[in-house]
Amino acid sequence: MREIIEPPLLERRGVRAFFTTRKIGVDRERILASSGLGRVDIYQPVQEHTDRVIVLRHDNSRRVADAVITRRRNVLVGVSVADCVPVILFDSERHICGVVHAGWRGTAAGILRRTIGAMRDEMYSRPSDIIIAIGPSIRWCCYSVGEDVLRAVMGATGEGEYYERRDGKICLDLPSANRAQAVDMGINEDNIWMSTECTYCYPERFFSYRYARGPTGRQGGFVGMFD
Numbered sequence: 001m002r003e004i005i006e007p008p009l010l011e012r013r014g015v016r017a018f019f020t021t022r023k024i025g026v027d028r029e030r031i032l033a034s035s036g037l038g039r040v041d042i043y044q045p046v047q048e049h050t051d052r053v054i055v056l057r058h059d060n061s062r063r064v065a066d067a068v069i070t071r072r073r074n075v076l077v078g079v080s081v082a083d084c085v086p087v088i089l090f091d092s093e094r095h096i097c098g099v100v101h102a103g104w105r106g107t108a109a110g111i112l113r114r115t116i117g118a119m120r121d122e123m124y125s126r127p128s129d130i131i132i133a134i135g136p137s138i139r140w141c142c143y144s145v146g147e148d149v150l151r152a153v154m155g156a157t158g159e160g161e162y163y164e165r166r167d168g169k170i171c172l173d174l175p176s177a178n179r180a181q182a183v184d185m186g187i188n189e190d191n192i193w194m195s196t197e198c199t200y201c202y203p204e205r206f207f208s209y210r211y212a213r214g215p216t217g218r219q220g221g222f223v224g225m226f227d
Contacts, residue, residue, distance in 0.1 A: 003034050007133035009193040010090055010223075015097055016076070017088045017223040019135035019195070022206050026080045026220045040224070041075045043068065047101050051109035053118045066106050067115040069098035071123065078222035082207040083143075083199050085174050086135040086221030087112055091119060093129045097223045102178050104145065108152035112178050116185040127186030134194040135221045138210060140164065140173035142200035153177055158184070 003023050010017040016037065024030045028042055045054055045065040054063055056070035056077060068077040069089070077099050079086055084103035090096070100106075100115050119125035140163065150163060150170050162176035175194055183189055199206035199219075207217040 005135065005195065007088065007135075007193045009131050009191065010088070010133055013090065013092050013131070014095075015090050015092070015223060015225050017090065017097075017133060019086060019088075019133075019221045020219045022204070022217065022219060024219070025207070026078070026218050031076075031220075031222065035222075037076065037224075037226070040226070042222070043075055043077050044079060044220075047079060049103050049105040051106065051111050051114055053111075053115050055118065055122055066102070066111050067098060067100040067118075069096060069115060069119055069123065071096055073225045073227055076222050076224040078220045080218035080220045081135075081137065082209045082212075082216050082218050083138040085137040085178055087115075087178060088133040088135070088221050088223045089115065089119065090131045090223060091123075091125045091129050092131070094123060094125055095225060096123050096125055097225055099221050099223050102174065104149050104153060104172070104174060107174050107177050107181075108149075108156050110156040110181065113156065113181050113185055116182065116187065128188055128191075130187055131191045132182050132187055132193070133221075134175045134178060134192065136195045136197040136199055136206055136219075137175055138200045138208065139175065139198040140171040142198055142210065143172050143174070144169040145172045146170070157181055
């Protein structure tokens with residue numbers, strides 16, 4: 001069983017991008033050993049389900065945010081998740097990478113939209129050049145929500161095929177909602193890879209807050225550009 005998941009769209013593009021599983025989690029030593037990167041810096045923000053995006057330049061101090069974008073080389077940026085959606089972004093033309101933590105609150109706040117917008121407005125990326133990988137998270141097979149959550153996500157996403165009403169439940173698929181937001185921001189559909197794995201369905205492989213019914217460990221999404 002693979003310890004890390006490497007999105008095929010990002011292979012051999014001058015970037016190292018991967019999602020970890022339960023076995024690796026967000027443990028620094030295990031991440032470095034499994035990725036073969038050696039001793040490199042790892043930067044993770046303080047996640048609080050916000051819509052804040054950090055542009056990481058030279059200051060490594062941890063700040064509250066749920067997305068990080070950078071032009072820096074030889075640093076791995078990452079987020080931690082346990083059902084929420086990890087998203088990796090990479091612009092090979094302007095050498096920019098980033099990572100996003102999108103739970104339902106972040107999705108409703110348009111955190112991925114804001115991240116793409118920051119790459120465009122602050123770093124001059126063209127959305128058509130950005131490649132996106134959406135990692136394992138809870139899927140609609142296991143994620144039922146109330147009308148308030150659906151309305152909040154719809155406010156940022158509009159109508160789309162990211163939810164369905166089944167057996168009196170609202171089944172929400174946050175990966176598909178984020179994919180829809182990315183396409184609406186100008187990302188080419190062919191430039192989006194999305195995992196099919198559900199963190200709730202595979203508790204032996206992933207940490208899941210809902211499966212554990214409370215606090216649990218974390219896996220993550222990581223990306224970096226290296227010399």
